[in-house]
Amino acid sequence: MALFPLTSNFEGDFVLQLVPVDTENTMDEVAAAAAVHSVGRRVRARPGCILRVRRQGADDFLPRTMKVVEAGFMPTETVEIIWEAAPH
Amino acid sequence: MALLNRMDWYDLARSTNWTPSYVSDGELFPAELSGDYGLPQGAWEKYDEPYKQTYPEYVKVQREKDAGAYSVKAALERSRIFENADPGWKSVMKAHYGAIARGEYAAASAEARMMRFSPAPGMRNMATLGCLDEIRHGQMQLYFPHEHVSKDRQMDWAFKAYDTNEWAMIAARHFFDDIMMTRDAISVSIMLTFSFETGFTNMQFLGLAADAAEAGDHTFANLISSIQTDESRHAQIGGPALKILIENGKKEEAQRRVDIAVWGAWKLFSVLTGPIMDYYTPLEHRKQSFKEFMEEWIVAQFERALTDMGLELPWYWEQFLADLGETHHGMHLGSYYWRPTVWWNPAAGVTPQERAWLEEKYPGWNDTWGQCWDVIIDNVVDGNMAKAYPETLPYVCNMCQLPILGTPGKKWNVKDYPLEYKGRLYHFGSEVDRWVFQQEPERYAGHLSIVDRFLAGMIQPMDLSGALQYMNIAPGECGDDAHNYAWAEVYRAMRAQRNAG
Numbered sequence: 151m152a153l154f155p156l157t158s159n160f161e162g163d164f165v166l167q168l169v170p171v172d173t174e175n176t177m178d179e180v181a182a183a184a185a186v187h188s189v190g191r192r193v194r195a196r197p198g199c200i201l202r203v204r205r206q207g208a209d210d211f212l213p214r215t216m217k218v219v220e221a222g223f224m225p226t227e228t229v230e231i232i233w234e235a236a237p238h
Numbered sequence: 239m240a241l242l243n244r245m246d247w248y249d250l251a252r253s254t255n256w257t258p259s260y261v262s263d264g265e266l267f268p269a270e271l272s273g274d275y276g277l278p279q280g281a282w283e284k285y286d287e288p289y290k291q292t293y294p295e296y297v298k299v300q301r302e303k304d305a306g307a308y309s310v311k312a313a314l315e316r317s318r319i320f321e322n323a324d325p326g327w328k329s330v331m332k333a334h335y336g337a338i339a340r341g342e343y344a345a346a347s348a349e350a351r352m353m354r355f356s357p358a359p360g361m362r363n364m365a366t367l368g369c370l371d372e373i374r375h376g377q378m379q380l381y382f383p384h385e386h387v388s389k390d391r392q393m394d395w396a397f398k399a400y401d402t403n404e405w406a407m408i409a410a411r412h413f414f415d416d417i418m419m420t421r422d423a424i425s426v427s428i429m430l431t432f433s434f435e436t437g438f439t440n441m442q443f444l445g446l447a448a449d450a451a452e453a454g455d456h457t458f459a460n461l462i463s464s465i466q467t468d469e470s471r472h473a474q475i476g477g478p479a480l481k482i483l484i485e486n487g488k489k490e491e492a493q494r495r496v497d498i499a500v501w502g503a504w505k506l507f508s509v510l511t512g513p514i515m516d517y518y519t520p521l522e523h524r525k526q527s528f529k530e531f532m533e534e535w536i537v538a539q540f541e542r543a544l545t546d547m548g549l550e551l552p553w554y555w556e557q558f559l560a561d562l563g564e565t566h567h568g569m570h571l572g573s574y575y576w577r578p579t580v581w582w583n584p585a586a587g588v589t590p591q592e593r594a595w596l597e598e599k600y601p602g603w604n605d606t607w608g609q610c611w612d613v614i615i616d617n618v619v620d621g622n623m624a625k626a627y628p629e630t631l632p633y634v635c636n637m638c639q640l641p642i643l644g645t646p647g648k649k650w651n652v653k654d655y656p657l658e659y660k661g662r663l664y665h666f667g668s669e670v671d672r673w674v675f676q677q678e679p680e681r682y683a684g685h686l687s688i689v690d691r692f693l694a695g696m697i698q699p700m701d702l703s704g705a706l707q708y709m710n711i712a713p714g715e716c717g718d719d720a721h722n723y724a725w726a727e728v729y730r731a732m733r734a735q736r737n738a739g
Contacts, residue, residue: 155693157633157665159654164568164610164646166633166654166665168689187630191617192575192610192646206654224663226633226693228654 154218157228158184159206162193166228173219177203177212184231199233206230244292252363253283271355273424277486285358285478289471296367300374300468307464311382311457319455320386325720326518326585327453328390333518333582334446335383335396337406337510341414343376344400348418348426352475356423358482361475365423368431368472375465382461391714395581402710405579405688406509409639412685413502424479425495432476433499437540438507439469445515445531452523477547484548494677496544497552501670504558505565505638512566513573516596517587518720527599529562537562554670561668563600567607568643575614576628577717578702579709585720588615589728602649609647618726619733631705634687635667637674642667659683 151174158169167187171180181201189195202211206228212221223229258266263279291299320328349372352365383396399407417429443466450459483492515528526534537559544551552558574584588596588611596603617626632641633654642665644652655666659679666672675682691697697708706716 157654159652162609162646162650164571164607164652165641165643166652168631168633168692170630187628190613191625191628192571192613194609194613206656224658226663226665226689228633228656228665 154223155226156180156184156218156223157226158187158231159228160184160188160193160231161233163188164192168226171218173217175218176214177216177221178214180218180229181231184229188231196233198236200236202232202234204230204232244290244295248290248292253359255279255283255359267355267357269422271351271422272357273422275424275483275486275488275491277357277482277488279357281482281486282357283359285360285482287360287364287474287478289364289474291364291367291471293367296370300370303464303467304374307378307460310460314457315385319457320389323453323455324520325583326520326587327455329582329585329720330446330449330514330518331383331386331455331458332390332392332395333510333514333580335379335393336399336581337410339376339379339383339396340400341410342372342379344414345418345430346370346372346376348372348430349472352423352426354423356427356479358424358479361423361427361479364472364475365427368475371468371472375468378461378465382457391712392581392583392717395715398710399581403688403691404581404709404711405634405639406573408688409509409634410506412637412639413506416681417499417502424483427476427479428483428492428495429499430476431473432480432543433496434503435469435473436476436543437500437536438503439466439473443469444535445511448525449515449519449523452525453520477543480547480549489549493549493552496549497554498674498677500540500552501554501558501674502638504561505635505640505667505671508561508565509569509573509640513570513584513587516566516599517570517592518585521589521592521595524595528566529599532562554673557668557670564645565643567600567603568645569640571607571610572632572641572643574719575626576632577719578627579705579711580717581711581715583717583720586611586614586725589725590732606645606647606649615726615729618723619730629702631689631692633665634689635671636664636685636687636690637666637671637682639687640667 151172154171154173156169156171158167160167167184169180169184169187171183175183181203185201202214204211211232211234256266346369349365349369353362353369356362356365380397383393386393400411417434418426421429443462447459447462447466450456450462480492483489512528515524515531541551570584570587573580574586577584593604593608614626617623634640635642642654644650646652655669655672657664657666657672657675660683662683664675666675686694691708692700692705697704
């Protein structure tokens with residue numbers, strides 16, 4: 151358990167933002183923490199969508215249950231938070 | 239005794255160089271201060287300034303200029319132009335004075351470095367006058383706003399801004415420290431006078447003077463025009479130095495300095511001038527969009543200046559031209575959303591009429607920046623103000639120190655340009671910002687951005703109150719909406735009408 155800074159690049163928003171998370175947070179929790187600073191502020195919520203996390207430039211999302219500590223991020227590394235249609 | 243005509247003696251007098259006998263040339267002109275280009279002294283003696291002026295001529299002209307600007311100020315002092323001005327216009331003045339006045343004073347030191355340490359005698363003469371110019375600009379741009387300090391605390395930032403760690407001032411200081419406070423005399427002539435002043439201050443001063451006249455602020459218009467006439471003279475210091483470098487096989491070094499300074503200047507103007515022209519200036523007073531102004535006054539003129547000189551356009555020119563239609567919209571949105579952290583009150587500038595103007599000037603605006611503003615407008619109309627303010631920091635670039643941003647909404651293209659250097663992860667707002675860092679990493683690597691300082695625990699408590707304290711923004715100085723959200727009424731009415739229908 152340790153505070154860990156990430157940089158959020160949120161789909162549809164205009165600016166990178168600092169988002170403090172915990173090393174034990176899952177990727178879903180990282181996405182939720184990033185959403186606090188974008189959704190309902192400058193980005194509209196998208197009903198029927200969930201948010202996924204990927205490294206900048208990567209095609210694949212990181213597993214939703216993967217923990218920050220397992221992802222091997224550098225402090226302040228930029229992650230992209232991307233809307234994805236919710237699984238049915 | 240009849241006086242000689244200026245041109246009968248000027249060349250001889252200003253070319254006089256000492257032949258040092260008590261010290262070496264290297265001691266008289268140390269490389270750190272004079273530049274280390276390996277050129278013989280004779281090469282620098284060919285420096286030929288296009289604008290020749292003697293000290294008596296300078297004093298005569300400047301005295302007249304001062305008399306003009308100060309008499310307009312005195313005549314209009316009892317008018318209520320300031321009190322009656324649109325709040326957006328007041329914000330223009332506050333942003334301008336804070337970002338510029340003390341920077342001008344600092345520029346006197348940069349000019350003084352050219353005056354004393356330039357190996358080119360002609361440059362030393364021009365920089366003597368340039369130094370006096372910058373002292374004048376610093377003094378005037380502190381004296382003129384001073385009459386408003388008692389009316390509005392934010393006007394105090396004309397003097398105060400440079401002494402603070404306010405984020406935009408960190409950005410301004412980082413840029414000016416880089417191009418004028420920590421460079422040799424020749425580099426200063428290229429980076430400050432040729433790149434920054436020729437390239438960009440025309441925009442701030444010509445454009446702003448026109449806007450001021452339109453807004454009825456004749457004191458400010460006169461002041462700015464008076465300064466611009468000095469700028470257009472001393473901005474010519476760098477050109478002949480570039481010519482000498484190019485003629486002596488140093489084009490690459492010259493080009494690199496131009497490329498670095500032009501990019502930094504562009505980023506600074508994208509946050510300072512872009513929002514002023516496209517959002518703060520009342521719609522009825524806007525003559526041109528920021529992009530149109532840049533294309534007409536800066537791009538065309540600067541392209542010509544570069545190619546006439548024998549230089550190439552900076553390698554990132556296509557990117558720069560594309561960014562003219564984008565970057566400043568993000569800078570405006572950022573400074574508006576984080577408005578408690580600036581010393582002026584940003585005007586939103588997004589009424590339906592203003593949005594129509596933005597869409598006309600920047601096709602696609604509504605589908606991009608407009609989408610972010612839609613959410614902000616909804617929050618303001620709903621009274622959901624907690625969501626209309628930030629709760630974290632924007633990530634800023636380790637070069638320009640401004641937020642890392644891009645186009646939002648349907649054309650979302652925001653991207654980080656990271657670089658790991660000696661175990662530290664740096665973030666940049668563009669390929670160009672990162673390239674500047676890579677030219678001389680040790681020059682920049684030790685600097686901490688506002689976000690780095692926050693993460694290092696230098697800002698306590700780690701919330702908005704701590705940030706405001708760190709930035710030295712006192713109560714009553716915090717920025718908020720220039721029009722106290724009056725612009726949102728039209729949206730409230732539109733919603734009521736929709737609901738009724």
